[in-house]
Amino acid sequence: MVSQKPVIFVVEPFGGSIRWHNPSLPLIFWDDYAVTRGDGIFESILIRDGQAANLNRHAERFRNSAAALGLPEPILESWLSATDAAIEEFGDGEGKCTWTYSRGRASTGMPTAWVVIQPIAEEVLAQRDEGVRVMLSERGWSFPAELPAKTLNYAATMATLRLARERGFDDVIFTDPEEGHILEGATSTVVTVKGNKLRTPAADNILPGTTQAALFEYAESQGYRCKQKVMDTDYLLGADSVWLVSSIRIATRVRRLEEHKLKAPNNEAEIRSLIDAAMSRG
């Protein structure tokens, strides 16, 4: 599957045509603010069975992110038609679709906008089945509170992930340095399961998770009780299971948290199918 080629469609930011771009050629100019300032936003969307999963929530967050950055309101029709065209060319199989919208070139003042679909990395597929070992890390910054947008600014997050990998972990959960409260995963939302209760951290400075929102809505309809809760590390250790949910990896179980091994719960398969079903509802 990884031999499948990425597909790119460039979007006209003010509406109009979409345009295929050869992924083997450079796309972005030297003076694009996405590159020089990280001044842009993105969404990652799962493509499965020829459909974009959870698309309404992604489109909504995308629009909110654009508003937070003062970017011109994205013409969703164009983004959707670029996504459709990319799905058609990408063909069968799961894919990772990324919408990127930047302030554009300093020299033209025109935003830059494109859609990519690429195969999902083997490591991501493996983590769905095998779970992850997670390092806790205090996070001293609070971008979402300052700028409630899914921006391209992940350098510090990436540095923390590299540190985690050097130490034998696969992923990171950030905590509040003052109170020690659980915030979020590096690129995912934390969800705990205890009996029929699903909980996700209540905190100001985290970005609302689209996958977690879809899961909670569906799980409620299946008899689970779902809500936000201020939680600390002990709460994670006391749960039946702890999950990192996100668009592409969908859900990976935390099987180690720092030095603590978290045993697989009896209902692991049930929880997996619950999350999977939530994501298949479009």
Next chain:
Amino acid sequence: MVSQKPVIFVVEPFGGSIRWHNPSLPLIFWDDYAVTRGDGIFESILIRDGQAANLNRHAERFRNSAAALGLPEPILESWLSATDAAIEEFGDGEGKCTWTYSRGRASTGMPTAWVVIQPIAEEVLAQRDEGVRVMLSERGWSFPAELPAKTLNYAATMATLRLARERGFDDVIFTDPEEGHILEGATSTVVTVKGNKLRTPAADNILPGTTQAALFEYAESQGYRCKQKVMDTDYLLGADSVWLVSSIRIATRVRRLEEHKLKAPNNEAEIRSLIDAAMSRG
């Protein structure tokens, strides 16, 4: 001068050749971590009279930023020769040189590295003479403390600058939200002058300024007394003059701080030449 064309040289990250790139063609691939994650570093260097100003400090900070991000150590020889080649092609006149070094393409694992020289924006030149109106803004994030590197992650800073402009200001000075201490400008270092005393904010979460360092070294040799100091807004208001110093704009006087008009000091010309001379020492 603004009609002068930008000049780009691509640097081989592991040494070897440099390569001219046409600025009218795209340079960066869709899967470059500079674009997808802001995972890269940069330096802005003033080009004046065919020379790169304050180059050693920039090269040193660049190397430190690369180390902080775990990027392969930059081969400074290549960066310097690309800079020389770009200066030669750029020709006379002041220029803004930018070194950018990113983790590179996800699909190749090779870092991406390039040098640009472009004309200095008219607005920047005007602000050298006219000074700036400055908004104070609490800053809730502390990237430099988390990741002591000059990364490409400026989305939140840019958002604050846009807000300042909407409110009739030209620039921003960030303050610590807890103590109210002065931190730094949006893209500059704060320097105050009072008699023969030059002061710059002492704070953990600011990036060391190369221009401020050059200024302090030179000013000491000229009989000024220079040091860091924890300072608040009242300290700024009590100074003879307040400056924002940075590589390209060099120095701009704060002529309004929120609602306070800051009068030009008697020695404005003297201070300007001091900073200018400090930057001309290579």
